[in-house]
Amino acid sequence: MKDFIFLPASTIQASRVRLPGSKSISNRTLLLAALADNVCVLHDVLDSDDTQRMLEALQVLGVAISSPQAGTHQVQGVTGRFPTTEAKLFLGNAGTAFRPLTAALAVMQGHYHLSGVARMHERPIGDLVDALRLAGADISYEQNSGYPPLQIAPWQDNGVRRVQVKGNVSSQFLTALLMALPLTGNAYDIEVVGELISKPYIDITLKLMAQFGVQVAHENHQVFHLPAGVVYHAPATLHVEGDASSASYFLAAGLISGQKITVEGVGKNSIQGDVAFVDALVQCGAQVSYGDNSITVWRDAKQAIQAFDFDANHIPDAAMTLAIVAVASGQPCSIRNIESWRVKETDRLSAMTTELRKLGVLVTEGQDYISIHAQAPLKPNVRIDTYDDHRMAMCFSLIALLDTPIIIIEPECVNKTFPTYFKEFAKLCV
Numbered sequence: 001m002k003d004f005i006f007l008p009a010s011t012i013q014a015s016r017v018r019l020p021g022s023k024s025i026s027n028r029t030l031l032l033a034a035l036a037d038n039v040c041v042l043h044d045v046l047d048s049d050d051t052q053r054m055l056e057a058l059q060v061l062g063v064a065i066s067s068p069q070a071g072t073h074q075v076q077g078v079t080g081r082f083p084t085t086e087a088k089l090f091l092g093n094a095g096t097a098f099r100p101l102t103a104a105l106a107v108m109q110g111h112y113h114l115s116g117v118a119r120m121h122e123r124p125i126g127d128l129v130d131a132l133r134l135a136g137a138d139i140s141y142e143q144n145s146g147y148p149p150l151q152i153a154p155w156q157d158n159g160v161r162r163v164q165v166k167g168n169v170s171s172q173f174l175t176a177l178l179m180a181l182p183l184t185g186n187a188y189d190i191e192v193v194g195e196l197i198s199k200p201y202i203d204i205t206l207k208l209m210a211q212f213g214v215q216v217a218h219e220n221h222q223v224f225h226l227p228a229g230v231v232y233h234a235p236a237t238l239h240v241e242g243d244a245s246s247a248s249y250f251l252a253a254g255l256i257s258g259q260k261i262t263v264e265g266v267g268k269n270s271i272q273g274d275v276a277f278v279d280a281l282v283q284c285g286a287q288v289s290y291g292d293n294s295i296t297v298w299r300d301a302k303q304a305i306q307a308f309d310f311d312a313n314h315i316p317d318a319a320m321t322l323a324i325v326a327v328a329s330g331q332p333c334s335i336r337n338i339e340s341w342r343v344k345e346t347d348r349l350s351a352m353t354t355e356l357r358k359l360g361v362l363v364t365e366g367q368d369y370i371s372i373h374a375q376a377p378l379k380p381n382v383r384i385d386t387y388d389d390h391r392m393a394m395c396f397s398l399i400a401l402l403d404t405p406i407i408i409i410e411p412e413c414v415n416k417t418f419p420t421y422f423k424e425f426a427k428l429c430v
């Protein structure tokens, strides 16, 4: 791909888009299948940088994985113990690989070194390390305290069976503990201290663990009870849903353009919290219909896009797409309770503010919110920096639907979760 992509002002035609597999489900099921006591064939797994990092890591750890075709992986589980007891793993910028693997390797009897790209070394992991240390993990920081790279040494059980974890920086820390602590064979209570953000991702974790035979009871997402003596047992085959966060760009295109856009791969029974993005679009004036495995969004020609003021804590990834919906509305809009944007692929609050202002949009950036008001016509042919953040690239592509040609710099950053995004987007445009 060139180091920029020029998107001319476009309109969208009524279309159907087949979604890539869910990143969150792909990386969780790859890890759970690897830890199970049997063989599992995973279908429709996302093929992208984040899942490649997980697949490579599992193979280095001695898990036998054969991939007869793209998106299909037969995983031979290792019954809770990775055969490789010394390894160096490079995990890119994949939070869904780094955090769960840190916890899984912390409860093993080996020596492991975990690193990532420079940005991953700026993304916090201290709350997870603190929680694991309470229960017997031996983890040290190689550079800055609280951040990767990490060095992990053998687990030493200390008899502690109630572990506290903070939930206000990333839900991935709780996800990691939930998936890893059953490997010790002991029962644990995990207590969330303070607020738990991005809660629907915990529900994905619990539902997938249940599919692998481990039921976790919880009290209102505050205390989680892990059973003793359990072993992950995989279903013979497992189908990965389409990615609901990736769906958000096309669903927003349906609202913005008015045309019927159908995404295939997620539907009314999806386990992904980001399908709630559709509820936000409905409040903005979208029409919606759900199928078992599809969602269609459009807008009646007479209905304007409505202003909104949303708490988007439960849909942090799809919430970025709402920023462009705000621009399309031309009304003052706010997206709130999204401080976690600051510790993702880039500081997304700052990046979103900077790039929207280049288009002439009025923006107020708060510590945990963004207010957006596009009054004047947008400036054409603006060069949008993407900060190595796939969602910046995908969100800003939608500006082309607002009669505004736009240039997206370094568009290959979409490889993190959606390598074919610009091809799919071009198919919709007329």
Ligand SMILES: O=C(O)C1=C[C@@H](OP(=O)(O)O)[C@@H](O)[C@H](O)C1
Residues within 6 Å of the ligand: 023, 024, 025, 095, 096, 169, 170, 171, 172, 175, 197, 198, 201, 316, 317, 340
């Ligand atoms: O568990 C997951 O699969 C994810 C949780 C969310 O992160 P936070 O919990 O850090 O908000 C989300 O942003 C990320 O893309 C995927």
Ligand SMILES: C=C(OP(=O)(O)O)C(=O)O
Residues within 6 Å of the ligand: 093, 094, 095, 096, 317, 344, 345, 391, 417
């Ligand atoms: C925050 C994201 O990724 P990660 O899984 O690396 O946290 C994302 O995909 O928007």
